[in-house]
Amino acid sequence: MGTMIIDGRKVEFNGEKNVLEVVRKAGIELPTFCYHSELSLYGACRMCIVEDKNGKIFTSCSTLPKDGMEIYTQTPRLQRYRKNILELLLSNHDRDCTACERTGACELERLATRFSIRDIRFGELDRKHPIDDSSLAIVRNPNKCILCGDCVRMCEEIQGVGALSFAYRGSHMKVAPAFDKAIGETNCIDCGQCRVICPTGAIAIKNETxxxxxxxxxxxxxxxxxxxxxxxxxxxxxxxxxxxxxxxxxxxxxxxxxxxxxxxxxxxxxxxxxxxxxxxxxxxxxxxxxxxxxxxxxxxxxxxxxxxxxxxxxxxxxxxxxxxxxxxxxxxxxxxxxxxxxxxxxxxxxxxxxxxxxxxxxxxxxxxxxxxxxxxxxxxxxxxxxxxxxxxxxxxxxxxxxxxxxxxxxxxxxxxxxxxxxxxxxxxxxxxxxxxxxxxxxxxxxxxxxxxxxxxxxxxxxxxxxxxxxxxxxxxxxxxxxxxxxxxxxxxxxxxxxxxxxxxxxxxxxxxxxxxxxxxxxxxxxxxxxxxxxxxxxxxxxxxxxxxxxxxxxxxxxxxxxxx
Amino acid sequence: MPYGNMEKVDRILESYGDDQSHIITILQKIQSEYRYLPMDVLEYVSDKMEISPAKLFGIATFYENFSLDPKGKYIIKICDGTACHVKKSIPVLEALRKELSLTENKHTTDDLLFTIETVSCLGACGLAPVITINDKVYGKISPEMAVEIIRKLKEEETNANS
The missing domain is CATH 3.40.50.1780 (Rossmann fold)
Incomplete structure (x- = not known):
């Protein structure tokens, strides 16, 4: 229990797991891709960053609230950084949005609109991954993946299946089944929870309309x-x-x-x-x-x-x-x-x-x-x-x-x-x-x-x-x-x-x-x-x-x- | 699931128990036993240690040191650190690749004798450019010398087999 100062306003907290939840309780919609209260903390997308009064920037999802803590959520630096992150994510993203299963319900699209991203300075995706439609239930399009890891943690922590994981490293990193097999040939149980939690069109229902x-x-x-x-x-x-x-x-x-x-x-x-x-x-x-x-x-x-x-x-x-x-x-x-x-x-x-x-x-x-x-x-x-x-x-x-x-x-x-x-x-x-x-x-x-x-x-x-x-x-x-x-x-x-x-x-x-x-x-x-x-x-x-x-x-x- | 003979793997696993935090060491031991990480062995380890195969694949592909493809009997490491690079390590690499018919994507010869790897620094900058072949260090090497060494090794192999 205690009191925090968020953007100059006093906000009480009581049992919230992290600063992010306190900020959201205060009625401020901090954006996230990789934070879900039911999954373990990952802290990868950096969209939920906040700034303290000394100018230190940190991720609110992975910080415990402390009594007397003073933070800001909308400083010029934070606004610039969030836009930068979105631009970087988009530069590595297949932006063929009109032909995407997720269009209209995509979190990346929604946040790009919210932050008025009109110009992406970093060029476009140069590596094309094949689309994996081997499963009867879902289709994986790694070109739309933003590596938030939501699907990986959902599959492992909630479903206990672990059909997906991060593989390779650095710019080659991707979410993949074991040995880069097609998802239809793995222990995937077709439940589709990965698709429910995926913020983009990287995992979609197999459309049979x-x-x-x-x-x-x-x-x-x-x-x-x-x-x-x-x-x-x-x-x-x-x-x-x-x-x-x-x-x-x-x-x-x-x-x-x-x-x-x-x-x-x-x-x-x-x-x-x-x-x-x-x-x-x-x-x-x-x-x-x-x-x-x-x-x-x-x-x-x-x-x-x-x-x-x-x-x-x-x-x-x-x-x-x-x-x-x-x-x-x-x-x-x-x-x-x-x-x-x-x-x-x-x-x-x-x-x-x-x-x-x-x-x-x-x-x-x-x-x-x-x-x-x-x-x-x-x-x-x-x-x-x-x-x-x-x-x-x-x-x-x-x-x-x-x-x-x-x-x-x-x-x-x-x-x-x-x-x-x-x-x-x-x-x-x-x-x-x-x-x-x-x-x-x-x-x-x-x-x-x-x-x-x-x-x-x-x-x-x-x-x-x-x-x-x-x-x-x-x-x-x-x-x-x-x-x-x-x-x-x-x-x-x-x-x-x-x-x-x-x-x-x-x-x-x-x-x-x-x-x-x-x-x-x-x-x-x-x-x-x-x-x-x-x-x-x-x-x-x-x-x-x-x-x-x-x-x-x-x-x-x-x-x-x-x-x- | 039916697995082949996993006695060697069992021995390695036994010495570490089922403690997941030892997975890197276990994979290293397996790699030194087989010279790479065979898929069926990884699946077996995944089963025994209750780590999903996808996660194990993630670990194996994260570290440059692990290989999912069989490696050659002789592992040639070409240093491409700053010192070696300016002392012309790339021509050495190119000469060796040409000699062994290897490319940027193909690291091991079909007869499983040679594997070429580049490393960022071997810590012997005074000897630049440096290569090692199975832990034996060759310093101040030229493309011609490198090719000569490989040819000698090939010769030894042919003699040993005849």
Whole structure:
């Protein structure tokens, strides 16, 4: 605690981690590229420099606030230096901005505009790096990289993957996978968090909007879209709305205008997942085999487990993810139809692109899900078509795969899958007020969440983790015998799908944004008629009819089909 | 992951435990064992020490001393410090490259006998221009003398093999 003097004004500080946070609290927007409160300090971009009363210049992100400290944030020297830094960054940057995926949401572009950089005195980039589009999820363009290292630290510290690192030195330095391999050939799990945090267009979502257009323009095909829960609480951000604002009706209307024939809800498939996974869980509880049960809806997590912890693969649920359940059920439903059926998913996730391409989700070379479009790409499509999103009249999902329970919708938030499965297993269904109390420990943004439930007189220990570094820690504790659970929900991205790699990222994504988006999903749950998945009448009839004796439609035989 | 015979690496790793702060020394030991840092060895070390392969690659490419390509039996270091440079070290370098068919980007001969490296200063400025071949120092060298030394080494190699 103490008082600082910032630009002649007294500012109190209390627990702020560094001078930068105190300055920002004082209402001054110091620019940064490499500072993120959730990542370790790097201090490389030097944009957050401040000057003390003796004329000493230092980076505010890496300095502790001290009582009586007197600093200035806008001296002529600082202004000159910041412009210089920007000019130097831009001189080494591919400035083909109009053809960049990030244009309009690029931090470098934004700051260059803010600091009125009109003339770059240092010439242009002379070395051209090849563009790496080997991944199904992301595209790396090293020519746009400003070496802030955000992606490196995100991948290593939050996701525990470490697919990217700095390599080489001096003017040859670059961010690269091990041995300069293509990113698609590494242990990258396709989560796309590197793309969320990248301030420029150096890492972007693999844009497949052209494939979407080709499909919807082909009138010989029946185009079916499924919309994942998390999309409806984030897409609005691209159209001036707040995180967590629910736009599901407009999304359906927009997809219809874009040429999709039938629009369904992935939350419906999530209801199927809850039933299938609930059954599997009860079975494992009875036999005592392969416990704890890990959830399987997150493809980033599944790939992480395959590469890092192959010994626990038997513990991962054999259920397909909701996306893939939807794909296989729809393709089965329309199998005798004369029109060819195409399934397009609208997902908050880049790893879903890779999941849909996996060989166990294909039949005779035809994919169950033909194309995955992220929330960000949907925004591109809507803008490209000239649709005024804000003015769209709400429309409802089509039937019969458009009715979902609230449980299916909260799949998009960390803790949601666990909550849905427990709700399914509880005999006495809680109302929404009880739910808020009951699942208090399961919701929210804590790294590792634990809860105990009493189901049929049996104590069920549950854990929820998000961010794969946290998953790694938890698995190591379980292996060491320090912890014991019956069921564990894992989502790769911090916050769950609401903060997935395919979501809009024009604002910095922190826990505040993640929470707001998650609250949107819980609001939908509160307002829904059907709380628990097995109460969904369409799900009941589907399980009695088409899904009877069709284990293969909902489950994957990991040993036989995946090669792991 | 299946690895080849890593006994030598295991011995090096054993002597340092899994302390990540010793990684530079460990890589140096591996390099003196193999004369370079083979990719599969780095992947093995990454696995054992729980350092991501990307990070290990970063360390290996940061330091000039580490090489990811096999180096030759004879490592020729040509000093291009200020003193050697003004005493015409570049013609020596050019003559050696020509003799061994090497270029700015190709440092090692195909028969893995010779590697040419430039260094910033060997600390023997009084003898400029200086080269070293596997730690043996040759001072006040001319392009002709350098080529002569290489030819002798080549001859020795052929005789030793016949």
């Amino acid at each position: 052209d494939k979407f257009w080709n499909l919807v323009h082909d009138k010989s095909k029946r185009i079916i879209a499924q919309v994942a829960p998390a999309v409806r609480v984030a897409l609005g951000e691209e159209f001036g709305l707040e995180p967590g604002d629910i736009t599901v009706g407009k999304i359906v209307a927009a997809l219809k205008m874009l040429g999709v024939d039938e629009v369904y809800d992935t939350a419906f498939a999530a209801d199927m997942t809850v039933i299938a996974e609930g059954e599997e869980f009860v079975e494992r509880l009875t036999t005592g085999e392969n416990l704890p049960l890990f959830t399987s809806c997150c493809p980033g997590w599944v790939k992480f487990a395959e590469t890092r912890f192959p010994e626990i693969l038997d513990n991962i649920s054999s259920c397909k993810s909701p996306q893939q359940m939807f794909g296989s059920v729809i393709k089965e439903y329309y199998k005798d139809d004369e029109k060819e059926t195409v399934v397009i998913s609208i997902m908050p996730c880049t790893a879903k692109k890779a999941e849909a391409a996996r060989k166990e989700f294909q039949k005779d070379g035809v994919r169950d899900v033909d194309l995955v479009i992220t929330t960000q790409e949907l925004a591109i499509l809507i803008k490209e078509a000239g649709i005024i999103f804000e003015k769209l009249e709400d429309e409802s999902f089509d039937m019969p795969f458009g009715l979902a329970s609230g449980s299916g919708v909260i799949f998009g938030s960390t803790g949601g899958v666990a909550e849905a499965v427990v709700t399914r297993l509880l005999k006495d269904k809680p109302n929404h007020i009880c739910k808020e109390v009951l699942f208090k420990n399961v919701r929210g943004m804590d790294n590792i969440k634990e809860a105990v439930f009493n189901i049929d007189g049996k104590e069920i220990k549950l854990a929820v983790v998000h961010g794969l570094k946290n998953a790694e820690k938890l698995i190591n504790k379980i292996k060491a015998g320090d912890k014991e659970y019956h069921i564990i929900e894992v989502m790769a991205c911090p916050g769950g799908c609401v903060a997935g790699g395919g979501q809009p990222a024009s604002m910095p994504i922190d826990n505040e944004v993640r929470k707001k988006r998650a609250q949107g999903l819980y609001r939908i749950d509160r307002a829904s008629y059907i709380k628990s998945s097995e109460q969904n009448p369409l799900i009941v009839s589907l399980f009695e009819d088409m899904l009877k004796d069709r284990h293969d439609l909902l489950h994957v035989n990991r040993e036989k089909e995946t090669g792991y």
